[in-house]
Amino acid sequence: MAIPKVMGIETEYGITVKNQPDFNPILSSLLLINSYETFRSSRIRWDYEAESPLRDARGFEYMEDKEVPSKEESRLINLILSNGARFYVDHAHPEYSSPETTNPRDLVIWDRAGERILNLSRTRAEAVSPPEQRILIYKNNTDRKGNSYGTHENYLLDRKVPFARIVQHLMPFLVTRQVYTGAGKVGAENNADPCDFQLSQRADFLETEVGLETMHSRPIVNTRDEPHADPEKYRRLHVIVGDANMSEIANYLKTGTMAIVLSMVEDDFIDVDLSIDGPVLAYRKVSRDLGCREPIRLRDGRTVTAVDVQREFLGLAQRYYRDREQPPWVGDVLARWESTLDRLARDPMQLARELDWVIKRELIENYTAKHGLDWSDSRVAMIDLQYHDIRPAKGLYYKLEESDAVERIVTDDEIAKAMYDPPKDTRAYFRGMCLQRYADEIASASWDSVIFDLKEGPLKKIFMLEPLRGTEAHVRQLLTDSPSAADLLRNISRPNYGV
Secondary structure (H helix, E strand, O other): OOOOOOOOEEOOOOEEEEOOOOOOOOHHHHHHHHHOOOOOOHHHOOOOOOOOOEEOOOOOOOOOOOOOOOOOHHHHHHHEOOOOEEEEOOOOOEEEEEOOOOOOHHHHHHHHHHHHHHHHHHHHHHHHEEEEEEEEEEEOEOOOOEEOOOOOEEEEEEEOOOHHHHHHHHHHHHHHHHHHHHOOEEEEOOOOOOOOEEEOOOOOHHHEEEEOOOOOEEEEEEOOOOOOOOOOOEEEEEEEOOOOOOOOHHHHHHHHHHHHHHHHHHHOOOOOOOOOHHHHHHHHHHHHOOOOOOOOEOOOOOEOOOHHHHHHHHHHHHHHOOOOOOOOOOHHHHHHHHHHHHHHHHHHHHHHHOOOHHHHHHHHHHHHHHHOOOOOOHHHHHHHHHEHHHHHOOOHHHHHHHHOOOOOOOOHHHHHOOOOOOOOOHHHHHHHHHHHHHHHHEEEEEOEEEOOOOOOOOOEEEOOOOOOOHHHHHHHHHHHOOOOOHHHHOOOOOOOOOO
């Protein structure tokens, strides 16, 4: 039986500084990260010991020197937050990695908390910058200069599932899901065929079917094998093809449908072969299909639309859950998935309150019609970018949200709380509460461990190899009985406790 789909999302944000001629994205990202501090988290370094980004799920590991930041550099570029998240500098971008969640609605909440954390960091960084300089941050995937940056989803999988099976079924699902997950993009990049507008910001930057890379020769199915959990039991599927969604509905569908499909893959339930003939080219074709009706060819010779492929997966999912116990969120995701596909088949513009690419397209078309512009006008590209601006008073998506022009599924109060508190039903709870209660005694941390320094004796490492342990229900009494870190370390070894 499929294991629970613990999930998270990592977002690299675009950054620039207005009126700064010598703008350096790395230095600006460092300023941003170090302008945000809660519970003295800035002194705690990230523990890189268990990281293995060059290990491939196909059974080998690239032999390159692993560059690990020094302790001081680690403290400078990393924040481990009290809500269980990681906030750090990844190459030339600020990145927010959400805490682990057990369902797509919670993922939306903690992902949106990341937007607010970035904006709060921005206001604090501007307060110590020259008054004419303004930091601009975008939750998107391209700088329109040929560079793409990622929004990576992560899902917990059973290690026993053959990776070839994962690739076989995920390839057609990922190629076609952009009809509801795409963030929308004006124009083309990366030497792709020109277009006025397309569904996905990532489509033009995907160049291979399967591979380990994330920054060049980007694959549709990524093979990184870095579980951040018990490696004998678990795999972490690292999905790099997704767009950065502003829409709560799109983000919810993106992660909810993926979790459902992965459960079917684990249980070897999928009994149809939907393999696509030429997935990379098909990915770009689907991205340019604004009517969602263009045929793509399957390897068996059939021609279908992207919506047809998604209907196949939906039908399988409905049959899969007919006689199975299902998590509470599954029914809602299935219903929204079906409704979305029905409207995409009739007229995608019916989804102009729910899906990013449709919302953005309608916004731009209304503007161009009013001002008599064509798609090549620079103002159109600016609208595209401004849609993703995380400043509440400037971002076009936020303006639409404020005027009740887009659908929502979470509340502002939930998002505000998630900026500081972790989810209660994963190990993120233990990590976050340790930050809130014992920050002065924590030397470093990672997704699967917390290392304590009591200033006497050796460092003490608590492993968290089970993502569904360390929950509020599991450790509430332990934390209550442990007013100090020393108490925690003493109590955690007792029979009634343990992470």
